[in-house]
Amino acid sequence: MSPTTLHHVLVNSGRLLVLAVILIGTELGVRYGVMSQLFFSSPSEIFGALQMQWAKGSFLPDLGITVFETMLGLVAGSLAGMAVGLILPQLRVVSNIIEPFLMVLNGIPVIVIAPLFILWLGLGLASKIGISIYIVFFAMFIPVYTASLRLDSTFVNALKVMGASRHQIFWKVVVPSSLPSVYTGLKIGSGLALIGAVIGEFVASRAGLGHMILYASGTLDTPSLYLGIITIAIFAAALSFAIDALGPVLVPYKFSDEK
Amino acid sequence: MLEFRDISFSFSGRRGNVEVLRNVSFACREDEIVAVIGPSGCGKSTLLSLATSLRKPSAGEVRIDGKVVKGPDPRLGMLFQQTTLLPWRSVVENVELGLEIRGEPKAARRQKAVSLMAQYGLGGFERKYPHALSGGMQKRAALAQTLAIEPTVLLLDEPFAALDAQTRVVIQNDVVKICRAGRRSMVIVTHDIAEALAMADRVVVLTRRPATVKEIYEVPFSREAASVADAPAMPGFADYYKRIWNALDISVTGMGAAA
Numbered sequence: 176m177s178p179t180t181l182h183h184v185l186v187n188s189g190r191l192l193v194l195a196v197i198l199i200g201t202e203l204g205v206r207y208g209v210m211s212q213l214f215f216s217s218p219s220e221i222f223g224a225l226q227m228q229w230a231k232g233s234f235l236p237d238l239g240i241t242v243f244e245t246m247l248g249l250v251a252g253s254l255a256g257m258a259v260g261l262i263l264p265q266l267r268v269v270s271n272i273i274e275p276f277l278m279v280l281n282g283i284p285v286i287v288i289a290p291l292f293i294l295w296l297g298l299g300l301a302s303k304i305g306i307s308i309y310i311v312f313f314a315m316f317i318p319v320y321t322a323s324l325r326l327d328s329t330f331v332n333a334l335k336v337m338g339a340s341r342h343q344i345f346w347k348v349v350v351p352s353s354l355p356s357v358y359t360g361l362k363i364g365s366g367l368a369l370i371g372a373v374i375g376e377f378v379a380s381r382a383g384l385g386h387m388i389l390y391a392s393g394t395l396d397t398p399s400l401y402l403g404i405i406t407i408a409i410f411a412a413a414l415s416f417a418i419d420a421l422g423p424v425l426v427p428y429k430f431s432d433e434k
Numbered sequence: 435m436l437e438f439r440d441i442s443f444s445f446s447g448r449r450g451n452v453e454v455l456r457n458v459s460f461a462c463r464e465d466e467i468v469a470v471i472g473p474s475g476c477g478k479s480t481l482l483s484l485a486t487s488l489r490k491p492s493a494g495e496v497r498i499d500g501k502v503v504k505g506p507d508p509r510l511g512m513l514f515q516q517t518t519l520l521p522w523r524s525v526v527e528n529v530e531l532g533l534e535i536r537g538e539p540k541a542a543r544r545q546k547a548v549s550l551m552a553q554y555g556l557g558g559f560e561r562k563y564p565h566a567l568s569g570g571m572q573k574r575a576a577l578a579q580t581l582a583i584e585p586t587v588l589l590l591d592e593p594f595a596a597l598d599a600q601t602r603v604v605i606q607n608d609v610v611k612i613c614r615a616g617r618r619s620m621v622i623v624t625h626d627i628a629e630a631l632a633m634a635d636r637v638v639v640l641t642r643r644p645a646t647v648k649e650i651y652e653v654p655f656s657r658e659a660a661s662v663a664d665a666p667a668m669p670g671f672a673d674y675y676k677r678i679w680n681a682l683d684i685s686v687t688g689m690g691a692a693a
Contacts (some may be wrong), residue, residue, distance in 0.1 A: 335506060426522070428522050
């Protein structure tokens with residue numbers, strides 16, 4: 176066995192071991208009363224909560240709603256942030272006028288502005304999607320805007336000398352050189368999209384994983400509370416995994432490591 | 435033929451008007467290589483940005499084949515000091531960029547780029563990204579990009595400064611050969627006296643700012659030496675080196691003398 180495969184085997188079996196200790200430890204700890212059932216739930220209790228929520232017919236809709244809000248917030252917020260971040264630096268006067276307003280808006284914590292979205296867009300999905308779009312917009316806008324402002328003038332000059340029009344410079348230099356920042360924006364934005372959706376559900380909602388968590392917390396249904404947290408954790412991990420996989424598509428040259 | 439006629443250039447800086455160039459006139463004929471040399475910061479690179487219309491002269495005019503230059507001219511090709519290869523494009527996509535900007539059909543421009551790359555020793559590197567290439571090969575690729583649009587006048591702005599000493603001589607030699615083979619005009623801006631003497635037919639020495647033409651030397655080495663590497667060993671080379679050094683009027687008092 177080569178040192179690198181040995182390393183991989185060690186790391187992976189170590190990870191499985193950590194997971195096993197957590198699962199078995201909480202299972203035994205809760206069952207034998209070492210850990211309070213009010214504060215902790217065993218894996219079997221959490222699985223029971225899943226069966227209960229499933230039977231009630233609310234688990235899949237709750238999950239689906241939060242996933243839908245998150246994805247729509249991520250996609251729409253990212254597209255808006257990208258468009259404004261790319262176009263604004265092209266219009267210097269407009270950009271100088273509205274930059275401070277955007278920065279102040281960006282400084283408002285999302286939890287503070289969430290009730291306003293509920294007021295505007297109601298208790299349904301629209302308000303959650305709105306909040307999600309709002310924070311994702313800034314996560315995407317700021318890196319893209321900064322990158323467009325600091326565009327390498329050598330590239331622009333080289334294209335100008337070749338006779339490129341403003342339009343050609345925008346599409347052949349400005350847009351592609353922003354893609355590493357778009358990737359950064361997506362990475363930050365994917366986490367924030369979920370936060371936005373769940374915060375919206377916390378403030379006021381009738382469904383969604385945030386609603387399920389809040390309801391479980393209010394009724395001291397600890398297993399359902401853990402079920403909500405674990406479901407969100409798995410979704411967040413899957414989302415972040417998917418965004419990482421987008422890297423080689425968006426910025427292939429950053430991932431081609433041959434020298 | 436490229437002519438600079440009574441060129442003056444100034445810009446308004448923070449401390450008032452800065453006069454960079456004053457009544458600069460010289461020409462570069464067909465099949466001629468002219469080197470422009472001057473003290474650091476004297477505005478020699480500004481001359482090239484005036485020729486390529488990246489800047490406008492305050493007075494005087496730049497002419498190509500007798501016609502005043504008013505915008506980016508297809509007869510001009512420029513090789514910059516910094517790399518202008520776009521990192522997100524493969525090498526072949528970079529080489530064909532100028533043709534793409536001119537709207538040449540994809541198949542035709544790809545064919546031209548591939549054959550140019552083969553000609554300049556870049557065959558097999560078409561699909562690589564620029565960062566996978568050595569400094570010398572990147573310079574060759576940039577040269578192929580510049581030559582793809584078949585300019586009659588080549589402008590070089592200290593293009594070899596970043597290369598190591600041996601690669602530099604090889605590329606200098608290639609550039610001279612390519613230029614002569616196409617009977618092109620070439621203006622090379624440099625701070626390196628040996629480079630100017632080894633590559634050029636005439637050396638234009640500029641003064642400190644505001645720069646005027648101090649002296650123009652006709653030098654035989656580029657045409658008579660077998661290669662750029664052989665030029666410094668030719669009789670008279672050291673003599674010209676000394677004369678140009680003196681014309682540059684740079685004081686080398688040294689640290690001891692200052693004490």
